[in-house]
Amino acid sequence: MAYRKPKTTKPLRLLLDADVVIEAHRLGIWAALCNRAHIACPATVVHHEALFYSHDDCSVPPSIHLPSLAAKGAIEMLEATAEDAAIVRSKLADDVLEGLDPGESEALALLFVQKAADYRFCTGDRAAIHALALLGLSEQGISLEEALEAVGATKPLTRQFTKEYFREALREGQEHRLRELGLRDA
Amino acid sequence: MALLRQVLGKRIREARERLRLTQQELADRVGLGAHQIVSQIEKGEREVKAWELARIAENLCQSVNELLAPELPPAPAVLWRDDPGAEAHALEARFVQRCREYGLLERLVEPRPATPLPEFRVDPSRISLQEADRLAQRTREALGLGSRPATSLVKILEADHRVKIWYESLGEAGSAASAAGDFGYAVLLNADHAPWRRNYSLAHELFHLLTWHSAQPELRDSQPERWSQVEKAAQAFASTLLLPTDSVATEFDSRVHDGKVRYADLVELARDFDVSTEALLWRLVRLGRFDEKEVQRVLNDPTFRKLDRQAMPEHWREPLIPPEAFVRLAFLAYQKGKISRTRLAGLLGTSLIDLEKTLARYGLQEAEDHEAAAAVA
Numbered sequence: 001m002a003y004r005k006p007k008t009t010k011p012l013r014l015l016l017d018a019d020v021v022i023e024a025h026r027l028g029i030w031a032a033l034c035n036r037a038h039i040a041c042p043a044t045v046v047h048h049e050a051l052f053y054s055h056d057d058c059s060v061p062p063s064i065h066l067p068s069l070a071a072k073g074a075i076e077m078l079e080a081t082a083e084d085a086a087i088v089r090s091k092l093a094d095d096v097l098e099g100l101d102p103g104e105s106e107a108l109a110l111l112f113v114q115k116a117a118d119y120r121f122c123t124g125d126r127a128a129i130h131a132l133a134l135l136g137l138s139e140q141g142i143s144l145e146e147a148l149e150a151v152g153a154t155k156p157l158t159r160q161f162t163k164e165y166f167r168e169a170l171r172e173g174q175e176h177r178l179r180e181l182g183l184r185d186a
Numbered sequence: 187m188a189l190l191r192q193v194l195g196k197r198i199r200e201a202r203e204r205l206r207l208t209q210q211e212l213a214d215r216v217g218l219g220a221h222q223i224v225s226q227i228e229k230g231e232r233e234v235k236a237w238e239l240a241r242i243a244e245n246l247c248q249s250v251n252e253l254l255a256p257e258l259p260p261a262p263a264v265l266w267r268d269d270p271g272a273e274a275h276a277l278e279a280r281f282v283q284r285c286r287e288y289g290l291l292e293r294l295v296e297p298r299p300a301t302p303l304p305e306f307r308v309d310p311s312r313i314s315l316q317e318a319d320r321l322a323q324r325t326r327e328a329l330g331l332g333s334r335p336a337t338s339l340v341k342i343l344e345a346d347h348r349v350k351i352w353y354e355s356l357g358e359a360g361s362a363a364s365a366a367g368d369f370g371y372a373v374l375l376n377a378d379h380a381p382w383r384r385n386y387s388l389a390h391e392l393f394h395l396l397t398w399h400s401a402q403p404e405l406r407d408s409q410p411e412r413w414s415q416v417e418k419a420a421q422a423f424a425s426t427l428l429l430p431t432d433s434v435a436t437e438f439d440s441r442v443h444d445g446k447v448r449y450a451d452l453v454e455l456a457r458d459f460d461v462s463t464e465a466l467l468w469r470l471v472r473l474g475r476f477d478e479k480e481v482q483r484v485l486n487d488p489t490f491r492k493l494d495r496q497a498m499p500e501h502w503r504e505p506l507i508p509p510e511a512f513v514r515l516a517f518l519a520y521q522k523g524k525i526s527r528t529r530l531a532g533l534l535g536t537s538l539i540d541l542e543k544t545l546a547r548y549g550l551q552e553a554e555d556h557e558a559a560a561a562v563a
Contacts, residue, residue: 018528022538044237051528053537061539082234082254086190089254097251098290099519101528102240105250109236126523169523 012037012150015078015107015116017123018045020144020161022052025064027155029148034069036151040076040119041066042110045103078116084109088135089184096131096182104128111140122147124160126169133173134182141170190254192230194239197253199228201246206275216241247279249286262367265394265403267387267417270360281352281363281374284508287533288350289369291515294524300348303371303395304328308419310401310412318393318419322426325396333433336385336460343373343388344511349395351388352512353377353505362387364394371395381503382462389424428461429469438475449490453497460501463494506548508534513548 014037016024021041024030033039045051046066053060062068070077088109089097097105104125110116112135120142121132132141142150143166145157159165176182202212202224209221209228216238218224226232227242234242236250243250252258262285264278306321326335329342343349350372354360363374373391375384394401397416406413437458441451456466467481484490506513513534520530531537536544545551 018538019526042237043235044240047237047241051531051538054539055537055543056540080236082194082236082239083190085236085239085250086254089251094251094255095290095294095524098249099294099525099529101526101532102236102243102250103528104526106236106240125526125528127520127526127529130523172523 012147013040013116013119014038014122014142014147015040015042015110015119016045017107017121017125017128018048018051018101018103019124020122021045021064021066023124023144023157023161025061027157029153029155030063032153033147033151034074036153037147038076039074040078040116041070042103042106043077043079044106046070046075046077048103051103078110078119080106080109080113080115084113084115088112091135091184092131093182093184096127096134099127100131104131108132108135108137111135111137120147124158124165126160126165126172129166129169130173130176130182133170134177136177138170138174141166143167188230191233193256194234194253195228195230197258198224198242198246201248201253202228204275205246205279207245212242212245215245247276247283249283259368262365262369263403264363264365265406266363267361267390268359270356270363277354277356277374278363281354281365281372282367284352284512285350285365285367285369285372288352288372288512288515291512291519291525291533292348294519295515295522297515300370301346303347303349305399306396307400308397308416310405310409310416313401313415313419315419315422318422319426321393321396322423323430325392325423326427326430331427333430334459335430336382336389336428339385339388339392339428343392344509347371349373349392350512351375351509353384353507353509362391364391364398366395366398371398375505377505377507380462380498381501381505382456382460382465384505385428385460386424386462386465389427390420392427393420393423425465425469425472429459429466431473434459434466434469435473435475438470438473449484449487449493452484452490453493456494457497457501463490510548513545513550517545517548517550 016039024033049060052064066075069075085105088105107121108131111121120140122142122144123129124144129141132138143163144161145163148154209224213219213221213224223232227234239250239253243253262282270277304325331338331342340351344351348370350369352372352374354374355378356376357378360376362376365372373388375387401416437455441447453463456463464485467476467484470476471478471481516530516533519525520527528538531541534544542552
């Protein structure tokens with residue numbers, strides 16, 4: 001991994017999707033990310049251990065065992081309520097919501113009701129990025145590539161974690177928002 | 187918000203009761219500890235965290251979105267051939283959830299329109315075996331099943347008619363079920379059965395789908411005698427559908443020498459049509475090639491049984507769970523950006539870490555260039 005001086009001294013607050021946790025782990029940058037940014041995960045992701053289970057190892061890799069990391073204070077666990085989820089539900093069409101995992105829906109709820117107002121949602125998932133833009137929260141999204149740059153780290157990434165991919169998915173969501181596609185009928 | 191809590195609480199209680207779960211059982215499964223917490227949630231007296239709601243939904247075979255919806259879609263009708271006993275409610279809820287997920291993926295991916303299944307009107311109190319035979323012949327022609335219907339039935343029902351075919355381990359005694367709902371038609375087959383027995387069950391359940399509106403499933407409980415007539419017709423339908431008169435007669439007659447047919451030829455013929463030897467032999471009785479006594483003798487003959495067993499392994503196919511058609515649809519929805527990768531893993535019943543390997547089992551691979559396309563002239 002190459003290191004550069006971080007662009008900002010203010011710690012970056014990242015609300016991570018499960019796919020980013022795994023990708024950061026796979027790339028060997030999970031520890032660095034945790035050290036250099038303030039990391040939070042939606043409680044649904046933290047509690048959903050089965051997402052991170054490896055059949056080969058018959059366990060969750062200890063370095064991404066999120067409940068332990070949250071207990072140690074290495075990451076923060078943010079909780080939304082069913083009421084928060086219902087607010088997001090009132091905005092998005094059923095087919096958009098049903099395309100998301102409950103952890104992603106919780107992340108969107110946390111951002112939308114401003115329980116994670118100073119966090120940026122980091123995901124490599126087109127459906128999640130699309131929903132973020134549909135909710136008018138484009139500014140609160142960030143790609144893994146951009147997040148790594150912000151903490152002074154670079155690493156070759158697969159396309160779904162790049163700035164370009166994130167921008168494209170955001171743009172698609174923004175267009176749909178303008179055309180009121182994917183939004184719940186008033 | 188108080189209203190939301192009450193509606194949510196009511197919805198959770200209804201779903202829990204449908205599954206015949208106690209409050210304590212739900213509390214244990216979700217990790218809430220005491221049953222009083224479930225009681226408070228159901229009364230709308232306690233705030234529910236989003237992560238708790240996700241776990242509650244998972245254990246009640248619902249999506250979070252469904253639990254939060256102001257109205258529920260009408261409950262689909264599920265018709266079991268034999269009552270699966272104590273597990274019925276859980277099996278049914280899981281089956282319906284899978285059917286709804288299937289329906290969601292179809293909406294998201296928007297594949298080419300389905301061809302509706304033919305609909306046959308029958309009188310349940312009068313349906314004869316001859317009428318069932320005629321329906322089977324019409325069905326074979328309408329669906330284009332050819333001379334070996336069992337080999338193409340699953341694919342044609344799934345691809346052309348969007349019948350959702352699911353498999354569940356139901357034990358040796360378990361039967362099959364069919365369902366109709368907002369997702370269309372669906373069939374649940376026993377994954378523990380031999381492939382030829384599953385084929386037969388599918389053909390049997392297909393009869394119920396084709397006659398769904400006239401031989402209504404409610405009859406099963408309200409008028410068991412009439413229903414037993416319907417079941418006999420479904421058996422005859424399955425037999426005639428999978429073993430077409432002309433093809434079976436021609437193949438069988440060509441194997442008869444000096445008024446006898448070798449056991450090995452009978453076994454091979456059954457495998458060729460992808461049905462059990464029992465199904466083949468009883469069909470041959472109906473076609474006038476054997477008398478019942480001779481079939482009973484053959485079926486009880488250990489030599490025949492041994493030959494039959496020996497021919498099984500090379501033809502045995504375990505069903506994939508989830509089924510391939512469902513996985514391909516889910517993967518397509520993911521590639522189109524309609525569902526997230528985490529949701530894909532959830533639908534496939536795997537983890538994010540093992541997703542790649544699970545996809546590989548179906549011959550699927552995540553690629554960065556999946557949107558590359560060729561220009562059509």
